[in-house]
Amino acid sequence: MNRLLVRVLVLLVLVLGVNYVAWRWLVSPNWDAWWIAVPLVLAETYSLVDVALFGLTVWRVRRRGPAGPPPPGASVDVFVTTYDEPLDLVLRTALAARAIRHPHTTWILDDGARPGLEALAAEHGIGYLTRTEDRDGRPRHAEAGNLNNALMLTQGEFLLVLDADQVPDPAILDRTLGWFDDREVALVQTPRWFVNVPADDPLGSQAPLFHGPIQQGRDGWNAAFFCGSNALLRREALMQLGSDGCVREVERDVRQALARTRAALRRARRSPEAAGPAVAALLDAIESATARAREELRAGAPLGELTSRLRRDVETAARRTVAEDFSAIEADLAELAALELPAPEAMVWPDELEAAVDRMSRGDLSPLAAIGPVREVLEAVSVDRPGEAQPVMPLATISVAEDMATSMRLHGLGWRSVYHHEVLAHGLAPEDLGTMLTQRLRRAQGTVQVLLRENPLLQRRLRWGQRLMYFATVWSCLSGFAAVVYFAAPVVYLVLGVLPVTALSPEFFWRFLPFMAANQLLFLVVGRGVSAWRGQQYSLALFPTWIRACTTAARSVWFGRPLGFAVTPKARRDGGPAWRLVRPQLVVMALLVAAVAVGSVRLVLGLNEPLGTLVNVAWVVFDLLVLSVLVRAARYRGFVADDPADGSDERSRNAVRG
Structure with missing residues (x-):
């Protein structure tokens, strides 16, 4: 691949793309039909960013030679x-x-x-x-x-x-x-x-x-x-x-647990268990200890020392509370002994008080066990990860x-x-x-x-080039939303006569067509004869899959709904054509065909302009070509090993280092 030629084409695509999209934003939107004009120009902007990220990717194509011999003794x-x-x-x-x-x-x-x-x-x-x-x-x-x-x-x-x-x-x-x-x-x-x-x-x-x-x-x-x-x-x-990941996750968990402490203490003070002076004093001690821990965390104190000290301070406060309660019990026992009254059989005698204080200051017998919110926070402030294997x-x-x-x-x-x-x-x-859909999803x-x-763009330890390379992968998953607009826009004009642009003027064509031609030429040169058309088809045709991926992933992250892990089946599934799996796309194809019919009638009646109709019919044909890949995919019955048209073995043998 000629790196200079690729870079020239990348620059040409970017110049033509910015020229077109800037004009679309500043001059051409039909603001009277903003409900389709704005989504369309947003979709075009998305595509320009997508092309720019692709251009940035191939700007530094690296074709390596042989690796050299393995390191001696590599296990x-x-x-x-x-x-x-x-x-x-x-x-x-x-x-x-x-x-x-x-x-x-x-x-x-x-x-x-x-x-x-x-x-x-x-x-x-x-x-x-x-x-x-x-x-x-x-x-x-x-x-x-x-x-x-x-x-x-x-x-x-x-x-x-x-x-x-x-x-x-x-x-x-x-x-x-x-x-x-x-x-x-x-x-x-x-x-x-x-x-x-x-x-x-x-x-x-x-x-x-x-x-x-x-x-x-x-x-x-x-x-x-x-x-x-x-x-x-x-x-x-x-x-x-x-x-490194363990340290970062523990630090995040400790930071979040300490941040929740204030609210937990407020809830605890309102609970019935906090009515007594002893528990109120315990909560004061916990509040003081956690405030000190937050200051130490901001100062960069080691997590192990910080959390150990916090738990020790809390346990000391709990022991002090229990000891005070038992001191009162000890005084009562002394009073009973002076009066020579029989004590209950289960009574704790003075020589057992120290051990009893130790037992009740820890675990479920501690007064902390009665204060749910505080106990949960303190359990979270730990360098252990008991929830993980x-x-x-x-x-x-x-x-x-x-x-x-x-x-x-x-x-x-x-x-x-x-x-x-x-x-x-x-x-x-x-x-x-x-x-295939399970795998792509x-x-x-x-x-x-x-x-x-x-978010790759926010990872400070990555260089900017690396951030953009990872972000490019993420960006491609948003194509489903742009595809919906690209399918809807020609239908809107053919059926309703509403153009998303002010007019299909010559300026529109001489800005748009060179951008599209340069874009396709870039893919052709970068691919060195390998067609990128199938990938372009699926980037648009699988729009329901991409949209579902975005929405389900967002629910899993924001609302904790698990995605599960769908293992890609390795055996062919029996049955007829899988039309039900592409029902949304089939509906879109039907709408596109119907829109052409309606648009033709409106053209005959003089309700649509000839140029607008021609452009949007061509757009529909392109959309149908994109979606047509799913017709073959739904009917596909699996690979036939003796298919004379197949050249997989030969192609595999010819796959060499680039």
């Missing part, structure tokens, strides 16, 4: 992750992993804990790991939790992560380990390549633009990220990430897209990544529309979760 654990995939599929991948030439240990990470798979692993001399018992009843964190569990049970200096269907080449470690001669490299990612995809790729599985120029461009910005499989990671970097979790668990979040955090710690553009594992793509949900929990 490797090969992880084959699985949950409920067919046993023969998992075993095939595990046997291929065992046959990798470089010395290593192969492990099957079975999150389904299946005895049959454990027996197969033992039969073939392959390691087998599943969750330990202390993880029962605690958050599993899906694949991230599976890998985190295995990290604590293995020792290899480097890790090769493979999905259950990703069969590795025997040379995969020989070809990639050499990148780790650079002590700052934490991640080496290789492409995903699927052997069961026909030449026309009806489900858009191969993604050659992503597993090529986009990842190579991110590599130029040191932002090539972990894709969940076919990747090597440095254990040292992951363990540092886990320790393990305190240190190297792979990020903030999202179902643990791979992207993990690599973003690694880059934030200063580690480097490498994109090695050579197909070294062959996998299985979804073979039906439903499976999960990925998009995880990406949006990352945006809402750790």
Whole structure:
């Protein structure tokens, strides 16, 4: 690829795009029809930002040569992750992993804990790991939790992560380990390549633009990220990430718990249990101790010392309250002894008071146990993480897209990544529309979760180029909202005669058409002959999936509604065409066709202008071409191995380093 030509095209696209969109905002909107004019110009602005982020990505495309020999004595654990995939599929991948030439240990990470798979692993001399018992009843964190569990049970200096269907080449470690001669490299990612995809790729599985120029461009910005499989990671970097993440999360929890203390104390003072002077004095002591802890936290005091001191101060106050109560009891006992009256059998005698004070100052017998809000806050102020199966979790668990979040955090710690553009594992793509939609939804949900929990633009430890590369991935998930506008605008004109622009003047065409032509030329040059059309189709055609991903991810982050983790099925689903899965798109297609018919009638009646009708009919044709990919996808019955039109084996053999 000619880097100079790419950069010239990027600049040309940006100049033409800004020229067009600025004119759209400043001159052309039909403010009388703001309800369609404003959404359309917003959608066009979204597309301009999308193109700008793509241009920035390919600005620094990095095409690497060979990796060099592996580091001497490099020890490797090969992880084959699985949950409920067919046993023969998992075993095939595990046997291929065992046959990798470089010395290593192969492990099957079975999150389904299946005895049959454990027996197969033992039969073939392959390691087998599943969750330990202390993880029962605690958050599993899906694949991230599976890998985190295995990290604590293995020792290899480097890790090769493979999905259950990703069969590795025997040379995969020989070809990639050499990148780790650079002590700052934490991640080496290789492409995903699927052997069961026909030449026309009806489900858009191969993604050659992503597993090529986009990842190579991110590599130029040191932002090539972990894709969940076919990747090597440095254990040292992951363990540092886990320790750093644990400290940050504990600090956040302690900060939030201390911030809640004031409200908890106010509620506690209003409770019936706080009516007595002893409890009121206890609350005063707790308020003083927590205020001091907040000051120490702002001053940067070590968390362990801070929380230990706070709990000790609170326990001392509780013991003092109990001791005062028992002093009164002791006085009563002395009075009973002086009067020579019989004491109750359960009475605590003076020589037992010290032990009784100790017992009642702790645990459920403490006066704190009666003050619910305060007790909850104090339990939260701890450096322990009792709600998790393990305190240190190297792979990020903030999202179902643990791979992207993990690599973003690694880059934030200063580690480097490498994109090695050579197909070294062959996998299985979804073979039906439903499976593909499940996979795309999960990925998009995880990406949006990352945006809402750790917005890349706000990560101070990332460089600006890295922030923008991660943000570009998130930005693409918002395309569903723009697609709705692009489908609605021509319908509005053809049916109602309402233009979102003031007029379809020559100025509109000479600003818009050059921008679109330069944009498509950029994709053509960057792809080096690889068509990006299928990806462009799905970025618009799957608008219900992208919108659902945004809304469900937002609910999970803001309202705590779990997403779950939908495992991508590896077996083809039987049945007829999956029309029900694309019902919204079929409705849109019907509306577009109906709009053309209505627009034609309105043109004959003189209600619509000829130029406006022609432009919007052309727009409808484009929209129908975009959506037409789903007709083939819904009818797709899976890959046929002896299909003469398929060239997957030949294409795989020809996939070489860029």
